[in-house]
């Protein structure tokens with residue numbers, strides 16, 4: 001979700017202007033990060049091979065599910 005209010009990025013500590021980042025609920029509080037920092041963090045996450053593999057498998061399963069239902073609609 002895009003941030004409606006400015007805040008301090010919890011990843012890099014810099015100011016996040018309104019609409020330039022994402023905010024999320026974390027441990028009962030709202031926190032904000034830059035859109036860029038979210039992307040960087042996602043890249044770092046990819047290097048953790050085991051977790052990435054699990055995510056990929058889930059994504060593949062979801063895609064196959066989607067394709068199947070799509071074909072059913074077409075036929």
Ligand SMILES: [Zn+2]
Nearest residue numbers: 009012034037
């Ligand atoms: Zn940041």
